């Protein structure tokens with residue numbers, strides 16, 4: 001049984017540097033020394049899993065969270081230092097040591113970036129919804145007739161502003177689109193999305209009005225619950 005180093009040297013001798021083995025029209029995992037695999041190295045250089053950017057940090061996070069242990073191992077190994085404090089310079093070599101092919105890594109990266117985008121959207125949605133609620137609400141604004149003074153001049157005499165009745169401000173109705181979206185999300189109108197609110201009435205015939213109102217209950221099924229339950233039926237971890 002040849003030693004691994006000798007085996008690798010022999011493999012290099014047979015395949016030559018830069019030569020990728022192809023079997024059944026599929027790009028193979030060998031040679032194990034990734035520095036000759038230009039396509040793999042270019043891919044990983046662009047992915048930059050060791051970089052300082054937020055994107056690189058997100059990739060490291062996705063690697064650590066992966067249910068495919070090969071990707072977890074890859075994430076660990078690329079950050080490891082040897083006794084001299086050096087990291088493995090070639091990312092493709094680490095990927096090959098973890099038995100991850102380029103096409104597998106490519107598919108993983110696609111899935112991870114889609115998940116990352118979804119996660120950003122999820123995290124931003126409470127703030128967007130909060131802004132939307134603000135925009136949907138009726139608010140006060142300075143009266144345009146009296147410029148907020150509450151008075152106008154008529155025949156050189158001060159009169160109470162007929163528009164704001166002297167208050168200096170008037171109601172500004174909220175944005176209609178925001179109102180639609182907020183009500184739809186709350187489930188008050190439409191049934192396409194958002195929480196659905198079902199009014200369950202259980203009125204008797206001889207009870208007082210208060211007793212009857214006490215029997216009105218709301219059953220709220222939020223859209224999040226629905227989404228979460230439907231998601232759990234899918235693959236538990238789309239990022240492998």
Ligand SMILES: [Zn+2]
Nearest residue numbers: 143146161164
């Ligand atoms: Zn006014």
